[in-house]
Amino acid sequence: MSARRHLRPLRPLLALALVGSLTLSGCSLWGGSSKPQPLQLGPMEPVLAVRQAWSNPIGAVGGLPLQVHVQGTQLTLASASGTVAALDARTGADVWRTQLGTPLTAGIGSDGRHAAVVSANNELIVLDQGREAWRQPLTAQSYTAPLVAGARVFVLTADRTLAAYDAASGQRLWRQQRQGEPLVLRESGLLTAVGDTLVTGVSGRLVGINPDNGTVRWESLIATSRGTNDVERLVELVEPVSRVGNSLCARAFQAGVGCVHLGQGNTVWSDKASGATGVAGDEQQLFGTESNGLVQAWRRNDGSRTWSYNQLQYRKLTAPLLLGRSVVVGDDAGWVHLLSAQDGQPLNRFATDGSGIAATPVQAGETLVVVTRKGAVYGFRPD
Incomplete structure (x- = not known):
């Protein structure tokens, strides 16, 4: 498996010097030449009933972030x-x-x-x-x-x-x-609005910007650079983020997760973590998926780890969506998994078209929406 999918160098005119891109969950991240195999899902007795309400094709998404x-x-x-x-x-x-x-x-x-x-x-x-x-x-x-x-x-x-x-x-x-x-x-970096402030990510830091003129209002550190080469030193913040009141939590690619206080502009806590996708959460907890398929929950106020679920390892998970009492993630085989936000135990899972979930699942009204790499858009609702 190539390690050249998700990075781009900043020297576009030097075509011969292109470094290529790093696969977010490829073999090189785990070491060795063979790809770890996903765990078998096994039987599932749904605790939370869900039905497909509709589907509508958009066209192949492929590698579009x-x-x-x-x-x-x-x-x-x-x-x-x-x-x-x-x-x-x-x-x-x-x-x-x-x-x-x-x-x-x-x-x-x-x-x-x-x-x-x-x-x-x-x-x-x-x-x-x-x-x-x-x-x-x-x-x-x-x-x-x-x-x-x-x-x-x-x-x-x-x-x-x-x-x-x-x-x-x-x-x-x-x-x-x-x-x-x-x-x-x-991959999609961090760019969001928080009140009257534009918030973006620069090399592991959350930066608050005046949207009227582009001047910097504050900066807060989420994760620091590490390693000895360009790839190992990469510390980019990725979407999605989780905001509750003055608390904004974000992921730094393969480096860490942390929360900042928007009113004060300071880092409340940060924790080392090796995920490649963003986070979701509520007033009590923050949720994320690691590159090896571990689903992790942290206490929002101090960053202490509350639970983890390891039965989805090596399934190339999306960022999570917090939907009611469920944490929703999609995988590279097109399955959508619902876990309990309280303890991580499985509540349900259902299949799509088998091409892999292409984007973080979203909630629109009463509908859970997922998009596959082939471009099928599905709407699911509680049964």
């Missing part, structure tokens, strides 16, 4: 080939659907009206109620879904440039660049 955006009962999502669609989560029916005619590398951000993606040609593309409104060239590739908020579109590119655009006109409002590590993940 897709984020499914939820606005009320509306889903906005995209395929790798450039199909962008909004679906009604209650029925699965299209609200609108557009083919942009170009492959995508990042998506999708939306405020319910404007939707934004990034093309393989390094263009920021914005749609207004399903119709393409404008395109703007970017300084570098981007793998992070744009953030659409406050009538603006914010974009984080692989060269650590953060820029803001007017959502209606496409005019660039400001641009700032931060120095980081020489490699970045080919």
Whole structure:
């Protein structure tokens, strides 16, 4: 298995110097030449009944670092080939659907009206109620879904440039660049809004930014660089994050998990962890999946570990979704697993199309939504 899938160097003009990319859960992360085999799932007696309510294809997602955006009962999502669609989560029916005619590398951000993606040609593309409104060239590739908020579109590119655009006109409002590590993940980085602050990740730090002009308001450390080469020193923050009140918790790729206090801008706790996907949580607990398939829970206030579940090892899990009393994760074989948030015990599992779950599961109203790599979008509800 290649170790060259999910990293991209920041020297795009030096084609001969391309380092390639690191597979998030590949063989090289565990050592040795043979891939560890997933544990057999065994029989399952559902504790929580779930039924499939609908399905609707979007088109193959493949390796696109897709984020499914939820606005009320509306889903906005995209395929790798450039199909962008909004679906009604209650029925699965299209609200609108557009083919942009170009492959995508990042998506999708939306405020319910404007939707934004990034093309393989390094263009920021914005749609207004399903119709393409404008395109703007970017300084570098981007793998992070744009953030659409406050009538603006914010974009984080692989060269650590953060820029803001007017959502209606496409005019660039400001641009700032931060120095980081020489490699970045080919995965969605951290870009979110917290009140009147834009929050992003830079080399293991959460950074709070004034959305009006791009100036830094505060920084908090989640994890520090380690190792002796570029790959081992990589400390990128990844989506999704968990926010409850003034507590914001995040994952640093293969390095650690931690929480910061937004009002004070300081780190409350951090814990070493080897996961590659983001976190979910509530007032009491924080949940994450490690690269070896361990599902881990931490106490939110101090970072102490409360439970772990090891029966999904080596199944290449998605980031978790906290749904009621369940922690929901998808795996690379297309299974969706529901675990108890209280103690990690299995509550149910169900299959999709076998191609693997492509994005973090999301909740839209009363519907649990998952997307597969083949591009099937499924809606599930309690039975």
